[in-house]
Every structure is written in C-alpha cells, then in structure tokens.
Amino acid sequence: MEKDVEEFTVSISSHRRHESETNVNPSGSSRRIDQAVLVRNANKSYGVGKNRCAILEGLDMTVKRGSIYGLLGASGCGKTTLLSCIVGRRSLNSGDILVLGNEPGTPESGVPGPRIGYMPQELALYGDFTIKETLQYFGRIYNLRTAFVDSQLEFLSSFLDLPPSDRYVKTLSGGQQRRVSFAVALFHEPELLILDEPTVGVDPLLRRSIWDHLIRQSVDHGRTVIVTTHYIEEARQATTIGMMRSGRLLAEESPNNLMRNFRRPSLEDAFLKLCMDEQQTESMVNASISNATIQNTEEAQQQQPQGDSVDYAEGVVSQTDVAETSVHRQRHSNSRGSIDSATSSSSNATFNLGISDSTGAKIRKRKNHSLKLSLPSIHRLGALIRKNYLMTFRNFGIFVFIYLMPAFQATVFNVTLGHEPKGLKIGVVNDELDPSQGRTCNYTTDCSYSMLSCRYLRYVKDNIIQIPYDNISDALVAGKKGHVWGVIHFGHNFTEEFEVRQSEGDSANLKNIIRSRISINMDSSNQQIDVFIQKWLLEAFGDFFKDFMRACQHEPEAGYIPVEFLDPVYGKKDTPFTEFMAPGLIISIVYFMAVSLTAGVFVSERKQGLLDRCLVAGVTMTEILIGQLINQFSILIGQTTLVFLCMLLAFNIPCHGNLALAVFITFLQGFVGMCFGLLIATFCDNENSALLLSQASFLPFTVISGVCWPIEGMPPYLRKIAYSMPLTYAIEALRCVFARGWGIERPDVYLGIIISVAWILALLILCLIVLRIRKYAR
Numbered sequence: 001m002e003k004d005v006e007e008f009t010v011s012i013s014s015h016r017r018h019e020s021e022t023n024v025n026p027s028g029s030s031r032r033i034d035q036a037v038l039v040r041n042a043n044k045s046y047g048v049g050k051n052r053c054a055i056l057e058g059l060d061m062t063v064k065r066g067s068i069y070g071l072l073g074a075s076g077c078g079k080t081t082l083l084s085c086i087v088g089r090r091s092l093n094s095g096d097i098l099v100l101g102n103e104p105g106t107p108e109s110g111v112p113g114p115r116i117g118y119m120p121q122e123l124a125l126y127g128d129f130t131i132k133e134t135l136q137y138f139g140r141i142y143n144l145r146t147a148f149v150d151s152q153l154e155f156l157s158s159f160l161d162l163p164p165s166d167r168y169v170k171t172l173s174g175g176q177q178r179r180v181s182f183a184v185a186l187f188h189e190p191e192l193l194i195l196d197e198p199t200v201g202v203d204p205l206l207r208r209s210i211w212d213h214l215i216r217q218s219v220d221h222g223r224t225v226i227v228t229t230h231y232i233e234e235a236r237q238a239t240t241i242g243m244m245r246s247g248r249l250l251a252e253e254s255p256n257n258l259m260r261n262f263r264r265p266s267l268e269d270a271f272l273k274l275c276m277d278e279q280q281t282e283s284m285v286n287a288s289i290s291n292a293t294i295q296n297t298e299e300a301q302q303q304q305p306q307g308d309s310v311d312y313a314e315g316v317v318s319q320t321d322v323a324e325t326s327v328h329r330q331r332h333s334n335s336r337g338s339i340d341s342a343t344s345s346s347s348n349a350t351f352n353l354g355i356s357d358s359t360g361a362k363i364r365k366r367k368n369h370s371l372k373l374s375l376p377s378i379h380r381l382g383a384l385i386r387k388n389y390l391m392t393f394r395n396f397g398i399f400v401f402i403y404l405m406p407a408f409q410a411t412v413f414n415v416t417l418g419h420e421p422k423g424l425k426i427g428v429v430n431d432e433l434d435p436s437q438g439r440t441c442n443y444t445t446d447c448s449y450s451m452l453s454c455r456y457l458r459y460v461k462d463n464i465i466q467i468p469y470d471n472i473s474d475a476l477v478a479g480k481k482g483h484v485w486g487v488i489h490f491g492h493n494f495t496e497e498f499e500v501r502q503s504e505g506d507s508a509n510l511k512n513i514i515r516s517r518i519s520i521n522m523d524s525s526n527q528q529i530d531v532f533i534q535k536w537l538l539e540a541f542g543d544f545f546k547d548f549m550r551a552c553q554h555e556p557e558a559g560y561i562p563v564e565f566l567d568p569v570y571g572k573k574d575t576p577f578t579e580f581m582a583p584g585l586i587i588s589i590v591y592f593m594a595v596s597l598t599a600g601v602f603v604s605e606r607k608q609g610l611l612d613r614c615l616v617a618g619v620t621m622t623e624i625l626i627g628q629l630i631n632q633f634s635i636l637i638g639q640t641t642l643v644f645l646c647m648l649l650a651f652n653i654p655c656h657g658n659l660a661l662a663v664f665i666t667f668l669q670g671f672v673g674m675c676f677g678l679l680i681a682t683f684c685d686n687e688n689s690a691l692l693l694s695q696a697s698f699l700p701f702t703v704i705s706g707v708c709w710p711i712e713g714m715p716p717y718l719r720k721i722a723y724s725m726p727l728t729y730a731i732e733a734l735r736c737v738f739a740r741g742w743g744i745e746r747p748d749v750y751l752g753i754i755i756s757v758a759w760i761l762a763l764l765i766l767c768l769i770v771l772r773i774r775k776y777a778r
C-alpha cells in the first residue's frame with residue numbers, strides 16, 4: 001500500500017471494468033484514462049451577495065484509477081462539497097471535473113449512476129425498511145440479478161457484522177445503521193467508491209476490516225476509492241493523501257512521501273506542520289498584499305507604476321521556506337488567483353486539465369443542453385413505485401389516517417354546516433295585550449279582526465323562541481345585552497289599524513300604515529342568523545295573511561306582494577347551503593390532502609439525504625416525480641371514493657349529472673394538488689416550511705375560488721384573481737354537474753377539465769425547472 005499510484009498494476013477482472021478502462025473519444029478512437037477523478041481549478045461558493053462564502057478555491061485533485069485516495073481536512077473545509085460535485089449532485093461555479101473520463105451528469109459518463117457507489121455523511125436510509133429490503137431496493141435501482149443481490153447480502157452481512165437482515169433500519173444502533181449505509185455503497189461493486197466518513201461510529205476492529213476490504217477492492221479489483229476521514233492515522237493505508245484546508249488541497253502525496261517531506265513520524269504531525277506552514281505563508285502573503293497595495297497606491301499617486309501586487313506577492317511566496325511538494329505549486333497559483341481576485345473561466349480550466357479540445361467542447365455542449373429530459377427507466381421506476389407503496393403500507397396507522405381523513409372532513413362539514421339554526425330567542429313586545437280590558441291572546445281561526453298580533457305570532461317557526469317583554473325599552477336592553485337576536489313590536493291598536501289598512505287599500509294614509517306595521521329591531525351582528533330570522537318572519541307573515549284571506553273567503557294571494565318564485569329551473573326551492581358548498585368542498589378536501597401529502601413525503605425524503613443517494617445511484621428526478629405521482633394517485637382514488645360515498649350516500653347530497661364525470665373532475669383536481677405539493681417540496685428544504693406553505697395556501701385558495709361564497713359577489717379585480725386560481729373553474733364545473741346535471745359538452749364543464757389539465761402541465765414543468773435549477777434533476 002505504500003507504493004505510489006504510478007507503480008500500481010491492477011488486474012482487470014470484470015467485463016464492466018474493461019469497459020470503463022477505455023473511453024471512446026469523439027474521433028472514434030479508444031484511449032485509456034488513468035485518472036478516475038480529475039479536478040482542475042475548482043471554485044465553489046454558497047450564498048449570494050454579502051452572504052457569499054467561497055468553499056472551494058481553485059482546487060486541483062488527481063485520483064488515479066485503482067487507488068485509495070484519503071481526503072483529509074478539518075471539519076468544514078469543504079470535503080463533502082467537493083465529493084458532492086464529484087458525484088454530480090452539485091456543480092462548480094467554475095473549473096472542471098472529470099469522473100471516469102467524463103463530466104459527471106453527462107449521459108455517456110454513467111455518473112451519477114451504477115459506476116459509482118456513494119456513502120453520504122448522513123444516514124440516507126429508509127428507517128421503515130429492513131436491511132434486506134434496503135439492499136433489494138438498491139438492487140432494483142441498479143437492475144441487479146436476484147441471485148447476485150442475495151449473495152451480496154450474505155457476504156456483506158457477515159463481512160460488516162450486520163444484524164439479522166429482517167431487522168428494521170430504524171431499530172438499529174447508530175453504528176449498525178452506518179454499516180448498512182456502507183453496505184449500500186459497496187453492494188453493486190462500483191468502479192468508483194466515494195465514502196464520506198465511513199468509519200465514524202465504527203469500532204476499531206471493524207474499522208480495520210473496512211480498510212482491509214477497501215485495499216482488496218483497490219488492489220485485487222482495480223476499483224478506485226475516495227474516502228474522507230477524521231481519523232488521520234487510518235488514512236496511512238491510502239495510496240494517496242489529499243490534505244485539504246480552506247477549500248484547497250495543501251498536499252497530494254503518498255502517506256510516506258508526506259511524512260518524509262515534512263520529516264514527521266506520523267501523518268497527523270505532517271498535517272499539523274503543513275497547516276502551520278500554510279498559516280504562516282498566508283499571513284506573509286496577506287502582509288505582502290497590503291504592502292503592495294500601499295506601495296501601488298503611492299506609485300499610482302506618483303503616476304510611475306512599476307509592477308503590480310501580484311508579482312510582489314508571488315515573490316514573497318516563492319521565498320517561503322516550505323517543503324517542495326506538488327501542493328505548494330497549487331497554493332502558489334491559488335495565491336495568485338486570489339490576488340487577481342478573478343475566477344478562471346470554464347474554458348481556462350479545460351485547458352488546464354490538458355484534455356483535448358473536443359472533450360472540452362463536449363463539456364461546454366453538455367452545459368448548453370442541461371435542460372434535456374431523459375426517458376424514465378422501467379426498472380428504476382418499478383423500484384421507486386414499490387418503495388413508495390411499501391412506505392405507505394408499512395405505517396398502518398398513517399395509512400388508515402390518510403385514506404379516511406378526507407371522508408372524515410366531509411362528514412364534519414355535513415354535520416356542522418348548512419343546517420338551520422335553532423333556539424333563536426326573539427323579544428316580543430305586544431302593546432295590543434291589555435288583560436285589564438280583556439285584550440288577551442285568543443286562538444281564533446275565522447275571519448274576525450281580533451288580536452291579529454297573537455294570530456301572526458302563531459305562524460312564526462319553532463326555530464324562534466318568543467320571549468315576551470313588557471315594554472320596548474326592556475326588550476331593546478335585552479337585545480343590547482345579547483339575550484335576544486331581535487325585538488318584534490306590535491302597536492297598541494295593531495289589529496284595528498290593520499283592518500283599516502285592509503279596507504282602505506290604496507287610500508290608506510301614512511299614519512295608519514305605520515301603526516299597522518310589525519316593527520322589528522334585529523341584532524345583525526351575525527349575518528347568517530339575521531338572514532334566517534328575517535326570512536322566517538316574512539314567511540310567517542305570508543302564511544298568516546294567506547290563511548286569514550282564505551278564512552275571509554278572499555283569494556289568498558289578493559293584496560299580497562305580487563312577486564312569486566315558481567319552481568326553479570335547476571335545483572329545488574330552498575336548496576340547502578350544503579348543496580351549494582358540497583362541490584367546492586369535495587374539490588378542496590381532495591386538493592389540499594394531495595398538496596400536503598405530496599409535499600410532506602417528498603421534502604422528508606430530500607431532507608434525510610435519501611433523494612441524494614437515489615440520484616447518485618442513477619435515478620432521475622423525472623422518475624422520482626412519476627413514482628411519487630403514481631403512488632399518490634392511488635391514494636387519491638381511495639380518498640375520492642370515500643368522499644363521494646360519504647357525500648352522496650351518507651348525507652344525500654344529490655348529483656343530478658354524470659357521476660363518473662364528477663369523479664373525473666375531482667381526480668384531476670387531486671392531480672393538480674399533487675403537482676402543487678411537488679412544487680412546494682421543490683422550494684422548501686424542510687417539512688415545516690412545506691407544511692406552512694401548503695397550509696398558508698389553503699385559506700386564500702378556498703375563499704377566492706368561490707367554495708364558500710359566490711365569485712359574483714367579489715370586486716372585479718378579485719374576480720380576475722379568482723379565475724386564475726387552479727380550483728375555480730373545476731369547482732364551477734363540478735357544481736354544474738351536481739346541481740344542473742350538465743355534461744362535458746357544456747363550456748362550463750369542459751373549461752373546468754381543460755384548465756385543470758393546463759394547471760397540471762404548467763406545475764409539472766415548473767417543478768422540473770425548479771428541480772433542475774436547484775440541481776435535483778439531470
């Protein structure tokens with residue numbers, strides 16, 4: 001292991017290895033590529049503006065094929081960032097990377113894909129899977145034969161001392177989980193293994209056998225390994241050590257050369273010496289920069305420039321007494337780069353790599369076509385769908401909750417909303433009553449004009465409780481205190497005045513009209529109750545008047561207001577509020593369940609690093625989206641069926657149109673919800689923000705889309721917004737099917753369908769664009 005990589009002779013044992021050893025260049029000739037990974041002038045920063053923070057600064061790295069490359073460095077120096085760029089999960093701001101002869105992310109590179117095995121720092125495993133299911137899942141992703149999967153499971157279980165394979169990952173200890181994660185990276189025997197701190201939480205014995213295994217992989221099978229570790233001494237077993245600090249490689253040598261060059265007995269001491277030298281050089285460079293700046297300023301003032309700060313700084317660097325390693329050359333050029341404060345362009349980096357112009361052109365060409373979609377693979381899609389179902393069914397409680405929740409919500413809606421209020425107290429002040437003069441309520445039903453106030457009150461619906469008050473001021477005080485919803489007042493000679501008004505007809509005078517009136521003061525603080533009471537009191541008068549006319553042998557309608565609502569064209573008289581709201585409610589329940597479920601599942605998978613691991617394994621974002629949509633769609637079928645059963649059968653909401661059409665419109669909206677959920681998930685990095693965003697969208701969407709109030713009641717500008725919402729047209733369409741029995745040939749119905757489909761496509765395209773921008777797609 002102490003030999004240099006150049007001395008390595010590797011035996012090519014497998015067909016796949018043979019394939020990877022050669023690379024067909026654009027001219028058609030084949031050439032061997034000795035480097036598994038080449039990084040040149042890599043620059044990478046996070047954040048923007050004032051928060052911009054450079055992580056990689058002009059980093060060069062060379063990993064020979066068949067070698068073990070130990071990447072060492074303090075926490076936060078950028079090791080994981082570098083690895084994620086190598087596996088194609090992040091892209092550099094400038095500079096170039098070749099992995100196994102190609103730029104990661106290009107279709108011909110196979111990276112991300114089965115050519116690499118990646119063990120990220122985070123666990124990135126499905127807790128609800130058993131060890132066996134975990135390996136089988138990745139086996140399906142890599143399209144491996146069952147016999148191979150079984151033999152690898154057996155081998156890795158004994159080699160890594162894994163617990164029984166039917167144990168759930170979530171029940172394993174931290175160390176055991178990391179070993180399973182390691183097994184996943186090794187499992188498909190990739191050409192290039194990238195392991196981010198594989199030995200953390202692993203006991204010394206197992207750590208040793210892990211390193212032995214890595215050495216065997218490299219020596220016997222010619223596989224390349226890049227490994228990061230905080231245990232510097234264990235990296236002695238690596239072929240090459242890359243010592244990283246502040247986004248740069250300070251040294252890239254064999255462990256022995258490093259110790260020899262620094263005249264130190266251990267790697268740890270060598271690293272320490274290197275860091276101290278670097279720190280010293282940095283301060284000297286900084287000092288010389290400020291000197292040069294002062295000098296330049298003076299020179300500029302004298303208008304006699306004699307060279308620039310760069311040359312001066314270089315001079316200082318070259319004078320420093322540091323060991324002559326390859327890295328010092330890198331540091332030297334980096335110093336110049338930072339003094340120039342210019343990052344090299346991609347094309348410069350290509351030149352630095354020493355790769356042919358055609359390869360450079362290939363890289364540039366690839367960058368131009370980065371929005372091209374790849375076709376989904378059946379086996380990967382199968383693995384994803386299977387995984388999604390397993391995850392759904394494994395948590396039975398959550399599974400039942402997910403399916404029953406929409407039906408439960410629909411039930412709550414039907415039980416609570418739309419029913420007539422009862423027990424509404426109304427104060428009655430009847431000045432007609434005067435027991436001392438024999439004026440008490442009677443129960444006459446004939447044509448006599450006697451105590452008509454009492455006769456009217458008998459027609460008032462039971463939902464209103466009449467509370468008698470002695471005088472109007474007491475009754476109004478009770479109203480102010482909220483004891484009654486309103487006060488009905490009859491004047492002293494109500495019946496007599498009413499009789500005069502009836503007999504005089506059009507010639508009745510105003511005084512008479514006012515005295516024959518039933519006066520009502522309402523507490524209109526509750527609009528719904530107000531509307532109900534007004535309606536019932538008016539209806540009571542209609543019924544009273546018509547009955548009285550009938551008793552007097554007159555035509556009942558005579559003298560009553562000449563407006564009559566006949567049988568409605570659609571629906572029935574007094575359509576309950578629930579029937580108006582039901583279509584909007586069905587759609588919003590299904591829509592928002594789909595939004596929150598999809599967003600939640602997707603974000604949590606991304607957060608746990610599972611998505612990254614799958615993407616590095618070669619799964620494409622399109623496949624992940626399709627897999628999610630298929631899984632969520634089957635949930636949607638169950639949810640929609642239960643909601644319809646609940647609405648139509650349990651609560652008798654009538655559907656006058658084609659039920660299949662109603663279900664179809666609802667499905668489409670569920671699909672729109674899933675796509676919106678995916679879009680939320682692409683924006684949000686954690687479940688909380690995804691949940692917040694989906695909940696925050698709930699109220700505006702439902703209110704503006706006309707679920708609870710007719711859009712016609714909104715101001716014109718809001719109406720425009722309402723019609724641009726994804727739910728509005730679909731709710732209108734469903735209402736037309738439910739209440740009017742209209743079919744797909746009606747514009748109101750087919751517009752709902754067309755606009756839902758348009759939303760689905762727009763949201764999916766938006767998702768893919770965001771995912772691509774955020775580097776979650778390739």
Ligand SMILES: Nc1ncnc2c1ncn2[C@@H]1O[C@H](COP(=O)(O)OP(=O)(O)OP(=O)(O)O)[C@@H](O)[C@H]1O
Pocket residue numbers: 046047055073074075076077078079080081082121
């Ligand atoms: N997505 C991100 N956004 C902003 N900063 C980030 C992001 N990822 C990493 N960083 C920052 O970049 C720096 C390098 O992080 P990185 O994970 O590459 O370090 P590391 O060398 O792997 O550290 P460790 O050994 O502790 O894992 C850190 O300061 C980290 O806070």
